[in-house]
Amino acid sequence: MGFRLKGFPGKGTFKRGVHPPERKNLSQDISIEVIPPPEKLLIPLLQNIGEACKAVIEPKQEVVFGEKIADADGFISAPLHAPLSGKIAKFAMTTLPNGRHVKAIQIDAHKEQVSEDALWHDMFFRDWPKDVYSLFSSEEISKRIRNAGIVGLGGAAFPTHVKIKYNQKKSIDALLVNGCECEPYLTTDYRVMVEAPEPVITGALFAAMATNAGQIVVCIEDNKPLAVKAISNAAKGTGIKVAVLKTKYPQGSERHMIKAVMNRVIPLGGLPGDVGVVVSNVATIAAVARAVLYEKPLTHRVVCVTGGGIKRPANLLVPLGMSYRALIDYCGGMTENAARILSGGPMMGFSFTDLDMPVTKGTSGITVLTHDEIKRDKETACLRCGRCVDVCPMALVPARLALAARKRDVEMAEKYNIMGCLETGCCGYVCPANIPLIQLIRAGKAMVMTNRKLQSKN
């Protein structure tokens, strides 16, 4: 292990994991473009982990940019706002890439919209003072984050106000801002860090104020030197530290990042709060700055459209609710040999075929892969070679979990901690026998969950 991380308790890396081809060069040097406003948007009422929203508008009603159109229903939920001015057309149903069938609001856009330049400035080029955070109370910051409807933009879409608040039960001493973006191909967070490091720093100060965290660390992998430079410059004089971590998948998993930086291990089934840490993604933190300082809701997000199957890869600032088709069209469409469309990156992204699905708060990227990129040999028998064990970042035995799932053996699945699986895909990436390990493990997890529910009923 030649990797060293100075100034932190951790080693800058974690055990096991894999090195898939990064291919970030497809889009990493392309500046964020603001996509021209579309004619219509379809906004799903469920865009976060937790409860779906309740619509607060009626069809035929006029809405303006930033107006609340649906309110949070419950604590773990986040409101929705109109990403442009228009008229509510109707309620419709849509299916999200993860397979959930949800209610959605369709908005027909007005001809007149905020110009692209104005939108860009509104999002990232405001004044980001670094000395006003102490003027806000913890409650005020959390309230503004909640009102802005911010959820984790790294992909998980967990409501941010639930994390960034003063926690009476667990004392938090560190805020880690996640700029690792270990998922291959994607450059969403990278472009945000390079082009808009100021709101990230300001937002981090607010988040630390709200959580009462004494130290703030922005974590970036060592394959992103420009991002390290931009963030370090912006952070000057604030006391915020930058941890440059080893490029390895899944370095951006919060468990592995906390281990790499703080040398703390989250108990199985626990959360970062259990070890005194709050983790939030860079783009989320930038949205926090905007929400707290200017009370602006989350209506747009940066989406990286990339992969060998995209004619002109790009990083786009997109209104929520725009269709995947519109984004791919804007990028010149797909190439002849495009074979798979993903919401997210190639290691953990969901594949889908319905291009009319809308972009949601959790859409961290669109990756279109070619036949060559998804090439996979036929499945053969498990040789018990143990490669899956050697790479599993959770130190599980994927081959056993898959076997338990195949045999529908709940006891064995539980014994080998199937619920500890993060579905990072490391095992499936290396398996010499091409066994669909993650798919089997997912089925096994569903089986275990059903069984637990049945048992708690009895």
Next chain:
Amino acid sequence: MTESSTRDIRTDSETNIIQVISVASSPHLKNLSLSSRKMMIDVMIALLPVMGMAIYMFKWLVVKQLIIAVGSTLSAEAVFTKMRRKSFSLPDGSAGVTGLILGLSIPVIAPWYVGVIGSVVAIGIGKVIFGGLGMNIFNPAMVGRAFVMIAFTGVMAAAGYENKHIAVDAISMATPLDAFKQSGFVTPLRDLFFGFTNGSPGEISALACVSGGVYLCLRRTAAWEIPLGVILSASVMGLFSDMIHPDVPFTFLHHLAGGSLLFGAFFIATDPVTSPISKKGRFLFGMGIGFILMMLRFFSGYPEGVMFAVLFMNAVTPLINRWTIPKTLGT
């Protein structure tokens, strides 16, 4: 969105172009440099120095023996899989590897039917009966070898390696372990190291076994924990014996380099299917083999014990797997 540059995924009847978009579970990337077949090819490459030394010492006799063994394992695999109506499995290379290992572990002067019967038993009883590749409990080559060893005691026992009337010099000698057991003769370390000695064709040269074995470990086709465990525990036992009997000239180094210890440690014990799945388990497995084979060498009537040690530890593998479940992160 009238002029859509994104071609529709469904059949476009006007242009008659169908773009096939597939869906699958993540991960969508696969490391193509890893496959079961490549692992088998790795083993064959690693066996090259071993086979080279064997051919140098035993000439055409070993070539004939290998052709018999590999030909029989391949035919047996084809016939048995056909009988079980399984898909054609020869291209995975595992039957070929079994044939090579078996051919390299029986005396070169054994009659042709020993290789044939050993191969058929190795594939049939050793592998296919359990459900084919990946399902077998015991190392197939060792099952085949154990069968012929019991069925044809005369040609497989220590004396089966010697024949004064064959023009190949090495065969006139007793094998190093037998020579020592019977007459106290100690083969020089240099001969054991380079392989100027009699024995099963795979085991004669320590140098060839180690060089091929290190290649396998570097390629990570073989788990390095297993040979390390074997060599470590055998050395400790050998040193212990050296301390008790300082006057015996057959030292632990002779034990390591002589007989099939190294061939077994690098090529037989490392069969992934029949060894434990975790690093810790593999190390324990190797230690067990080293311990049992040295006990057999010291106290049993057989001069060698690798085969029985491997088969015994194969049987214990499910238990080792149960004891050595890796500790999940955060538990």
